[in-house]
Amino acid sequence: MVRHGQSEWNALGKWQGQEDPPLTELGVDQALRAGQVLGSFDLIASSDLQRAAITATVIGELIGIGPVHVDDRLRETFVGPWQGLTRHQIEAQWPGWIKDGRRPPEAETETDVAIRAHAALIDLATVIGSGEIFVVSHGGTIRALKRHLGGSDERFGNLEGSWFTVQGSKISYGESAYLLDHTGADETL
Numbered sequence: 001m002v003r004h005g006q007s008e009w010n011a012l013g014k015w016q017g018q019e020d021p022p023l024t025e026l027g028v029d030q031a032l033r034a035g036q037v038l039g040s041f042d043l044i045a046s047s048d049l050q051r052a053a054i055t056a057t058v059i060g061e062l063i064g065i066g067p068v069h070v071d072d073r074l075r076e077t078f079v080g081p082w083q084g085l086t087r088h089q090i091e092a093q094w095p096g097w098i099k100d101g102r103r104p105p106e107a108e109t110e111t112d113v114a115i116r117a118h119a120a121l122i123d124l125a126t127v128i129g130s131g132e133i134f135v136v137s138h139g140g141t142i143r144a145l146k147r148h149l150g151g152s153d154e155r156f157g158n159l160e161g162s163w164f165t166v167q168g169s170k171i172s173y174g175e176s177a178y179l180l181d182h183t184g185a186d187e188t189l
Contacts, residue, residue: 001121001135001142002161002177005030005058007051010158015090016138017083018075020049027158031055034159034179035062042131045124047074047138055159056136065134069127073120076138077113080106114148117141118171125166137161146173 005027009016023031031054040063046056048070060066081104082090090098097103117137124133139156146162147153151173154162163174 001137001145001164002034002159002179003139003142003156004047004049004052004055004136004158005034006158009084013086014084015079015082015086016051016076017079018049018077019083021051023051023054027051027055028058030159030180031058032062035059037179038063038134040132041065041134042128043069043124043133044136045069045071045074045120045133046136047076047141048072049075049138052136052138056134059134059136063134069124071120071124073116074135074137074141077110077140077144078106078108080104082107110144111148113141113144117145118148121145121164121166121171122169145171149173 004023006024007016007021007027008024009019009021011024035058038059044056044060044065046052046068052074053068053070056068057066060068087098094104124135142156142161143154145164149171151162154176159179161177163177165172165174
C-alpha cells in the first residue's frame with residue numbers, strides 16, 4: 001500500500017484531505033518510475049480520488065494489470081476547513097494545533113480512517129482469495145492504519161508506504177516500502 005504520486009497541492013504545500021487536485025507532471029513521472037521497479041500483482045486497487053486512481057492506472061498499465069479496483073474507503077483523512085490550506089495558514093488560524101496533534105472538530109479521526117481502510121483491505125483480500133494486491137492510497141490513510149495496528153508513527157512521501165498482510169479478518173503491518181529514492185515525506189495531506 002503506497003501513497004500516490006505528487007499532486008498539484010503537494011507541490012504548493014497545501015493540505016489535501018479529501019479534496020481532489022490532479023497529479024503534476026512529476027507525479028505522473030513518479031508513477032511511471034515506480035511501475036518500472038515493481039513485479040507482478042494479482043490485483044491493483046486505489047482510492048477514488050484522482051491523485052491515487054491515476055497513479056494506480058499508470059502503474060497498472062506498466063505492470064500489465066487492471067482495471068483498477070476503486071474503493072472510496074481508501075481515501076485520505078477528511079480534515080474539514082484545513083483542506084486547501086498551507087501549514088502556515090493553518091498555524092495562523094489554529095496556533096499550535098498541528099504541533100499538538102489536534103484537528104478541527106469536523107475532521108475525521110485517525111481511528112475512523114484506520115477502521116475504513118482496514119475493512120477495505122479485508123474486502124480486497126476476499127476478492128482475490130490469496131495473492132498480492134498493489135494499493136495506491138494516501139499518506140494519512142496508510143499512517144493511520146499502520147499506527148492502529150501498533151506500528152510506528154511514520155510519514156510517507158510520494159510512492160512510499162508499507163506492506164500489509166491480510167489473514168482472514170486480521171491485518172498486520174510489515175516493512176516500509178520505498179518505490180523511488182527515499183528522500184523523506186512532505187507534511188501535506
